[in-house]
Amino acid sequence: MSFFDTHAHIYDHKYEEIGTAIEDVLRKCAESGVDRILIPGDSLESSKAAVSTAAHYNGNFGVELFASVGIHPHEAKTYDDEVEKYLRESIEKREELRIRAIGEIGLDYYYDLSERSVQREVFEKQLDLAYEYDVPFILHERDATGDCLDILRKFYKEGRLRKEPGVCHCCSCSVEASQELIKMGFFIGFDGPLTFKNNKKTPEVLKNTPLDRIVIETDSPYLTPEPNRGSLNEPCHVPFICSKVAEIKGITLEDAAALTYDNGNRLYGIS
Numbered sequence: 001m002s003f004f005d006t007h008a009h010i011y012d013h014k015y016e017e018i019g020t021a022i023e024d025v026l027r028k029c030a031e032s033g034v035d036r037i038l039i040p041g042d043s044l045e046s047s048k049a050a051v052s053t054a055a056h057y058n059g060n061f062g063v064e065l066f067a068s069v070g071i072h073p074h075e076a077k078t079y080d081d082e083v084e085k086y087l088r089e090s091i092e093k094r095e096e097l098r099i100r101a102i103g104e105i106g107l108d109y110y111y112d113l114s115e116r117s118v119q120r121e122v123f124e125k126q127l128d129l130a131y132e133y134d135v136p137f138i139l140h141e142r143d144a145t146g147d148c149l150d151i152l153r154k155f156y157k158e159g160r161l162r163k164e165p166g167v168c169h170c171c172s173c174s175v176e177a178s179q180e181l182i183k184m185g186f187f188i189g190f191d192g193p194l195t196f197k198n199n200k201k202t203p204e205v206l207k208n209t210p211l212d213r214i215v216i217e218t219d220s221p222y223l224t225p226e227p228n229r230g231s232l233n234e235p236c237h238v239p240f241i242c243s244k245v246a247e248i249k250g251i252t253l254e255d256a257a258a259l260t261y262d263n264g265n266r267l268y269g270i271s
């Protein structure tokens with residue numbers, strides 16, 4: 001059985017702090033059957049880290065690594081010509097740099113670390129980039145579903161979204177909102193919170209998500225799934241999320257692993 005963790009920040013300094021090297025993270029992946037990881041960027045610095053980590057460690061312990069580059073809504077205030085130049089230049093070289101998406105991009109009104117108007121502007125700029133270069137994007141949305149859907153609807157109606165535009169990463173929106181995203185062609189990303197006992201919403205979202213739209217992700221080093229809650233999250237935990245998907249959808253773990261693996265490949269255009 002193979003698993004694809006479609007979202008893990010394995011360059012995060014938290015691993016170093018507890019004495020865990022990237023090699024250790026990847027070795028544990030291999031032991032758990034996790035053989036593909038997409039490493040997302042969320043700032044200029046972390047986008048560079050994602051790309052260099054994918055280049056440097058790809059193939060270690062048989063784990064294939066891919067990257068994304070993009071500016072998270074928290075960092076929207078840092079978006080300038082220099083950042084856009086970096087994004088363009090790296091996306092133009094996406095094949096050799098193993099870049100498979102733009103992201104994380106979107107809106108976050110929970111933390112409001114950048115002004116909301118700036119978040120919207122920077123989100124739209126990167127949506128334009130995704131369409132211009134014909135690459136999928138990784139959507140981060142928190143407490144901003146209304147504005148986020150308004151922007152996506154506008155792009156959708158104007159024909160400026162790809163047929164399968166990207167993934168609603170760590171989906172925390174309502175069933176209704178997720179259904180609208182699915183109609184626009186999005187994949188829905190499920191993480192640790194799916195396994196949390198007090199979480200009633202995400203299992204409902206999953207029940208209403210077609211099998212060909214589900215991807216699994218850890219968002220490491222955050223959001224550690226049950227039964228390992230409390231420890232630092234790692235991609236080797238993604239099978240716990242997959243088994244929760246299998247349980248809720250009433251399918252075998254093998255089937256859940258195979259279909260989420262295929263979906264991850266389709267989402268990111270990996271053959």
Ligand SMILES: [Zn+2]
Pocket residue numbers: 007009040104219
């Ligand atoms: Zn993330």
